[in-house]
Amino acid sequence: MKCRLACLWPDFAILSRLFTLLLLLIPLSFTQISLAEQPYPNQPIQLIVPFGPGGGSDTFARIIKAAIDEQELLDQPLVIINAPGAGGTIGSRRVRNEKADGYTVLLLHDAIITAKYYKKVLYGPEEFEPVAGTGQSGMVIAVHVDSPHESLTDLLIKASENTDTVTFAANLGAPSHFIGLMIQEEHGTAKFRFVNSGGGADRYSDIKGGHIEATAFSLEEYLRFKPDGIRALAYLGKERHPEVPEIPTAIEQGINVTSKNTQYWWMPKGTPPEHVQFFAKVLEKAMQSESVQTKLKSMKIDPIYLSGDALAQHLKDADEAYAGVDPGVESPLPNLPLILSLLTLVFGLAVIYQRKLGSHQQTEDTNSISKKDWALVAVSGLMVAAFAVSLIIFEFPLGIVSTLFLLIMGFLLSSEARKTKPIFTSGLIIINSVVFGSLFHLIFIMLFELTF
Amino acid sequence: MQELLDAFTYLTQPYPLFLLVLGTILGIVVGAMPGLTGAMLISLTVPLTFGMEGVDALILLVSMYVGSVSGGLITATLLRMPGTPASMMTTLDGYPMALAGKPGRALGLGISASAFGGIVSWFFLLLLAKPMANISTQLSPFDLFALVMTALVLIASVSGKSLAAGIFAGLLGMLFSVPGTSPIGDIRWTGGFTQLNDGFKLLPVLIGLYAISQIVQDILKIDEKGEAIPMNRTGMFMSLKDWTSQGFNLIRSSLLGTWIGLLPGIGANIGSVVAYTAAKNSSKTPEEFGNGSEEGIVASEAANNATVGGALIPLIALGIPGSVIDAILLGALMIHNVQPGPLLFKNNPLEVNVMIATVLVANIVMALFMVLFAGVLAKLMYVPRSILLPVILACCVIGSFALSNRGFDVAVMLGFGAIGYVMQRLKIPLAPFVIGFVLAPIAENNLVEGLMASGGSYLPLVTKPVSLTFLIIAAALLILTVRKHFNEK
Numbered sequence: 001m002k003c004r005l006a007c008l009w010p011d012f013a014i015l016s017r018l019f020t021l022l023l024l025l026i027p028l029s030f031t032q033i034s035l036a037e038q039p040y041p042n043q044p045i046q047l048i049v050p051f052g053p054g055g056g057s058d059t060f061a062r063i064i065k066a067a068i069d070e071q072e073l074l075d076q077p078l079v080i081i082n083a084p085g086a087g088g089t090i091g092s093r094r095v096r097n098e099k100a101d102g103y104t105v106l107l108l109h110d111a112i113i114t115a116k117y118y119k120k121v122l123y124g125p126e127e128f129e130p131v132a133g134t135g136q137s138g139m140v141i142a143v144h145v146d147s148p149h150e151s152l153t154d155l156l157i158k159a160s161e162n163t164d165t166v167t168f169a170a171n172l173g174a175p176s177h178f179i180g181l182m183i184q185e186e187h188g189t190a191k192f193r194f195v196n197s198g199g200g201a202d203r204y205s206d207i208k209g210g211h212i213e214a215t216a217f218s219l220e221e222y223l224r225f226k227p228d229g230i231r232a233l234a235y236l237g238k239e240r241h242p243e244v245p246e247i248p249t250a251i252e253q254g255i256n257v258t259s260k261n262t263q264y265w266w267m268p269k270g271t272p273p274e275h276v277q278f279f280a281k282v283l284e285k286a287m288q289s290e291s292v293q294t295k296l297k298s299m300k301i302d303p304i305y306l307s308g309d310a311l312a313q314h315l316k317d318a319d320e321a322y323a324g325v326d327p328g329v330e331s332p333l334p335n336l337p338l339i340l341s342l343l344t345l346v347f348g349l350a351v352i353y354q355r356k357l358g359s360h361q362q363t364e365d366t367n368s369i370s371k372k373d374w375a376l377v378a379v380s381g382l383m384v385a386a387f388a389v390s391l392i393i394f395e396f397p398l399g400i401v402s403t404l405f406l407l408i409m410g411f412l413l414s415s416e417a418r419k420t421k422p423i424f425t426s427g428l429i430i431i432n433s434v435v436f437g438s439l440f441h442l443i444f445i446m447l448f449e450l451t452f
Numbered sequence: 453m454q455e456l457l458d459a460f461t462y463l464t465q466p467y468p469l470f471l472l473v474l475g476t477i478l479g480i481v482v483g484a485m486p487g488l489t490g491a492m493l494i495s496l497t498v499p500l501t502f503g504m505e506g507v508d509a510l511i512l513l514v515s516m517y518v519g520s521v522s523g524g525l526i527t528a529t530l531l532r533m534p535g536t537p538a539s540m541m542t543t544l545d546g547y548p549m550a551l552a553g554k555p556g557r558a559l560g561l562g563i564s565a566s567a568f569g570g571i572v573s574w575f576f577l578l579l580l581a582k583p584m585a586n587i588s589t590q591l592s593p594f595d596l597f598a599l600v601m602t603a604l605v606l607i608a609s610v611s612g613k614s615l616a617a618g619i620f621a622g623l624l625g626m627l628f629s630v631p632g633t634s635p636i637g638d639i640r641w642t643g644g645f646t647q648l649n650d651g652f653k654l655l656p657v658l659i660g661l662y663a664i665s666q667i668v669q670d671i672l673k674i675d676e677k678g679e680a681i682p683m684n685r686t687g688m689f690m691s692l693k694d695w696t697s698q699g700f701n702l703i704r705s706s707l708l709g710t711w712i713g714l715l716p717g718i719g720a721n722i723g724s725v726v727a728y729t730a731a732k733n734s735s736k737t738p739e740e741f742g743n744g745s746e747e748g749i750v751a752s753e754a755a756n757n758a759t760v761g762g763a764l765i766p767l768i769a770l771g772i773p774g775s776v777i778d779a780i781l782l783g784a785l786m787i788h789n790v791q792p793g794p795l796l797f798k799n800n801p802l803e804v805n806v807m808i809a810t811v812l813v814a815n816i817v818m819a820l821f822m823v824l825f826a827g828v829l830a831k832l833m834y835v836p837r838s839i840l841l842p843v844i845l846a847c848c849v850i851g852s853f854a855l856s857n858r859g860f861d862v863a864v865m866l867g868f869g870a871i872g873y874v875m876q877r878l879k880i881p882l883a884p885f886v887i888g889f890v891l892a893p894i895a896e897n898n899l900v901e902g903l904m905a906s907g908g909s910y911l912p913l914v915t916k917p918v919s920l921t922f923l924i925i926a927a928a929l930l931i932l933t934v935r936k937h938f939n940e941k
Binding site: 046052055058081082083084085086087089090093094097118120164167172173193194195196197198201204205206208209211212224228333336337340341343344347348350351354369373374376377380381384385387388391392393398402405406409410411412413414416417425428429432433436440443444 | 500588589590591592593614616617619620623624626627630632633634635636637638639640641646649650651668671672673674675786787789791793794795798799836837838839841842843845846848849850853854856857859862863866880896897899900901903904905907
């Protein structure tokens with residue numbers, strides 16, 4: 001049978017009726033038009049959190065957002081987007097490439113500096129506009145409760161007598177790694193064997209199971225894990241922390257290392273200074289609110305606020321502290337991707353060989369598909385692509401685009417059914433499209449604040 | 453114990469109960485419709501749960517899981533089309549029995565067996581999840597690496613007809629996990645796309661593989677229609693005599709299902725095949741299998757529901773998914789900041805206990821709903837595809853985008869749709885691909901960690917008892933499968 005593409009399309013009369021219907025819908029979906037000439041901010045601000053939902057940074061961001069919403073400090077919504085991965089560099093890269101218009105903000109702690117000195121990314125704080133520093137958490141060095149090491153000194157003695165035998169769990173390239181590096185650097189002869197473990201929970205598992213000897217935890221993590229058999233050797237502050245006065249500082253033990261992890265807010269390089277200052281003011285007011293103060297206290301985070309020159313000085317100090325260490329880590333791994341590729345190739349060939357041997361048996365696999373059906377798939381594919389492009393690149397309103405998409409796809413796929421029951425089927429498709437089109441708009445735009 | 457009671461109390465509140473019933477019903481409906489699968493439903497639902505509390509999201513997703521494994525038996529019985537792959541074995545006996553004028557009896561047996569299997573596996577979930585989570589810190593990185601490799605061998609050797617194709621699919625899945633960032637932070641294989649720095653995200657990959665490729669198949673046979681056997685309710689409930697005569701079969705099939713579910717990597721499809729084969733081999737009337745055997749229906753359905761509870765055990769305790777749907781659940785747990793492992797019962801007591809409680813309650817809701825509405829559900833397959841498919845397609849696009857607001861994920865989703873379709877055309881199983889894709893990073897991270905801790909030595913892999921045991925099991929499995937393969941030829 002000859003294939004004519006035309007047979008796939010609904011007839012013209014129905015289409016024109018559809019368009020009149022759609023015209024009625026348009027005012028509904030355009031309720032979110034922004035008036036570009038209003039003062040900053042006149043559209044939603046995206047806050048990129050480069051870690052997973054629920055982790056320390058995400059919780060912190062949500063506490064601040066709640067305070068901003070509560071006190072109505074911003075006329076526009078602050079939309080949190082989690083972009084986790086690779087020690088925060090996935091998210092930081094994303095913000096670095098964004099337009100410097102004040103509508104994209106990054107929340108990233110000291111990892112932005114350590115990542116640079118780990119040399120896996122080639123940029124650091126200098127490629128962003130620092131907005132503010134808010135909240136600091138203390139760090140401790142911890143071991144298993146049954147560990148033979150009673151103090152940081154003990155641990156370091158062993159690490160210098162038998163260098164490269166004392167294992168230290170870290171998230172390579174992140175502050176937990178650099179703390180270990182700074183301590184061995186300060187001590188001089190000690191040398192840890194760093195093991196790439198992961199986030200706080202992963203490091204807890206490794207210490208608890210006895211697979212790794214020591215690690216660094218934030219104070220909040222340490223207090224959470226302590227009842228399950230974790231013991232702190234040193235607190236990395238200038239003085240003992242009031243919450244845990246029993247833990248001696250590293251300085252008391254002769255190791256002059258202090259470390260605090262600060263949450264910084266960044267905007268892309270070149271963002272107008274007035275927008276940076278505006279947002280910094282918003283953060284300052286949010287930090288002063290009672291709800292933020294109590295919540296941070298329960299998380300053992302010191303509620304500091306830094307901006308302007310104080311922030312610049314703080315960043316400079318932090319940079320110097322991390323700059324002095326050499327994070328050289330050799331991967332012990334064989335080239336797994338290469339091995340995998342070769343194995344895949346071998347088994348791919350094995351499958352082909354096997355199929356050739358057994359080809360005479362395969363007779364049932366010839367349920368032929370007509371060219372018309374393939375054309376249908378091709379046209380559907382094009383429609384899906386058009387749908388995605390019009391949403392993401394042209395940013396057309398979701399309600400209208402999805403209604404249109406559902407209509408066209410409905411008519412495309414029902415050419416057979418419309419021959420027997422034309423009015424019923426068409427009516428059903430139209431109702432379905434309008435209902436689901438509005439539903440998508442309701443759920444994704446109103447409920448999830450999705451910004452295309 | 454108290455925490456479990458709290459979880460049940462939580463489930464009796466209106467909103468959680470609503471989500472549970474909604475999830476179960478949606479699962480059954482999707483399971484009952486040939487061409488829609490539970491994996492598709494659940495991966496499309498995950499983006500919708502971003503705005504929910506984690507615990508509510510888990511109620512919805514777990515009850516969908518239970519429902520979707522069960523719903524397939526209706527269409528399997530009345531249409532000889534398994535609504536989901538897990539009901540494949542039910543078609544062999546359910547349809548002949550329905551054809552012989554006993555559709556009510558066939559459905560009733562299937563539904564009761566499903567609920568029974570689900571409840572048996574729930575007991576094991578309750579008993580084993582917490583102790584296993586507690587001892588999981590004892591597993592060293594090398595042990596976990598060996599365990600994951602065993603899982604990969606297992607999935608490759610049992611899915612699909614050809615071992616080579618299974619292994620090939622698994623390797624291909626592993627290969628697609630390479631682009632992104634290596635465990636120690638090097639960017640690799642991204643071809644300059646910075647969006648790929650974090651690799652392919654699980655959700656767009658799964659939506660592509662399971663939803664898009666299925667939709668393409670559905671479009672290709674858009675005008676195909678099935679004819680359902682009219683429903684009657686005679687014999688819908690199992691009598692006391694049935695329970696005693698099927699009792700041993702029920703328990704054996706449920707235990708087998710739970711055990712298969714517990715093994716990392718393989719899920720409901722394999723569970724029902726194994727239980728069916730076991731029932732046939734030990735039956736007094738093996739000749740009835742395939743011609744409407746009651747034992748066959750019971751074995752297949754008890755086992756496929758039992759895998760659900762079993763597969764949740766390694767997921768909760770170790771973060772290692774027991775099946776494709778568990779892989780999606782793992783992703784959802786991460787999104788809602790529920791980290792499986794030793795800290796789970798301490799950090800998220802409500803979430804994990806509610807998950808466990810949901811398995812039990814959803815099985816009961818499932819049985820009630822199916823008994824009441826089996827007839828209506830059979831008519832679902834008459835819903836025109838031209839209504840259904842466009843909505844699902846739109847959800848695929850919006851859902852992939854919603855994951856992290858970038859168009860790149862939509863492109864990935866469509867690309868994997870094409871890959872999935874081609875693989876199905878070439879009869880290369882999808883399940884090892886997904887499991888390989890999910891497990892490869894876990895394996896690699898643990899190998900790196902183990903090697904860094906040992907200073908580059910592989911020796912602990914064979915000197916420590918746990919990892920050695922896993923490696924021996926993996927090798928034995930491989931050899932057995934290859935031998936079986938050659939013996940058949």
